[in-house]
Amino acid sequence: MAKVPKVSVYIQKPGFTPPTPEELEKLEPFFHRGGCKITKISPTVAVKYGCGVDVKEAITMEFIAEHTSIPVPKVHAVYTYGPFDRPEFDIVDEYDTYIFMDYIDGETLEKDWENQDSQAKSSIMADLKRCLEELRGLQGGTYVGSLENGPVLDQILDYKPNKGSWTPKSTFENYTETSS
Numbered sequence: 785m786a787k788v789p790k791v792s793v794y795i796q797k798p799g800f801t802p803p804t805p806e807e808l809e810k811l812e813p814f815f816h817r818g819g820c821k822i823t824k825i826s827p828t829v830a831v832k833y834g835c836g837v838d839v840k841e842a843i844t845m846e847f848i849a850e851h852t853s854i855p856v857p858k859v860h861a862v863y864t865y866g867p868f869d870r871p872e873f874d875i876v877d878e879y880d881t882y883i884f885m886d887y888i889d890g891e892t893l894e895k896d897w898e899n900q901d902s903q904a905k906s907s908i909m910a911d912l913k914r915c916l917e918e919l920r921g922l923q924g925g926t927y928v929g930s931l932e933n934g935p936v937l938d939q940i941l942d943y944k945p946n947k948g949s950w951t952p953k954s955t956f957e958n959y960t961e962t963s964s
Contacts, residue, residue, distance in 0.1 A: 787866075787867045787868070787869060787878075789805075789865055789866050789867065789868060790865070790866075791804070791805070791863050791864070791865050792863060792864045792865075793861070793862070793863045794839050794842070794862040794863060794864070795842060795846075795859060795861055795862040796860075796861045796862075796863075797859075797860050797861060800860040800861055800884070802831070802860070802861040802863065802882065802884045803825060803831075805833075805865045805880070805882070808823060808825070808831060808833065808882070811823045811824075811825065818834075818836050819834045819835040819836025819837070819877075820832060820833075820834045820836045820837055821833055821834050824887055825884070826887075827887070828886060828887055829860060829884060829885070829886065829887055830857075830884075830885060830886075830887040831882055831883065831884050831885075832882075832883045832885070833880055833881065833882040833883070834880055834881070835868075835870070835877050835878075835879070835880050835881075836877075837880070837881040837882070837883060838877075838881055839862055839864065839881055839883075840930050840934060841883060842859045842862040842883045842885075844930065845857065845859050845883075845885070846859055848919075851922060852915075852918050852919065852922070853918065854915045854918055854919070857885035857886040857887075857888055858885060858886045859883065859884070859885050860884040860885060860886075861882075861883075861884040862881065862882065862883050862884070863881075863882050864879040864880065864881050864882070865879065865880045865882065866878050866879030866880055867879055868880070893908065
């Protein structure tokens with residue numbers, strides 16, 4: 785029996801009505817890599833969507849906004865759409881996830897780093913250090929992974945069978961330094 789795609793809403797803030805997947809198909813993404821696209825839907829709102837996007841990303845953004853002073857885009861809505869019949873060899877999810885969030889104009893650090901002088905680079909590194917220290921200072925666990933003891937959600941581990949979560953002891957107990 786064919787699967788009939790449907791929308792499942794996870795987050796929807798009052799006063800925000802997200803566009804449907806069909807409406808979003810008509811818009812041109814300004815970013816597209818792998819299973820992730822980003823499209824600006826208004827002057828202040830963008831949507832990140834695709835089979836490589838996870839609901840946990842939005843939940844994490846809300847958690848960071850609520851428990852730290854680290855600036856993250858405000859999440860307005862999150863839904864999934866699917867399931868889709870995708871090839872078995874395709875490792876991506878059978879659902880597309882849509883995260884509607886504040887649009888923040890600017891260049892990525894990846895693109896703009898070389899344009900920065902040494903004073904600006906030092907300031908950026910100090911800001912990143914402060915953010916990491918604030919994240920490490922959060923109470924609630926000693927594991928390495930995502931919220932609710934989930935796996936590490938990083939594309940570098942996409943093809944690895946064990947994505948965590950790990951406790952610090954198991955993370956390093958079998959580690960041996962190798963020299964090149």
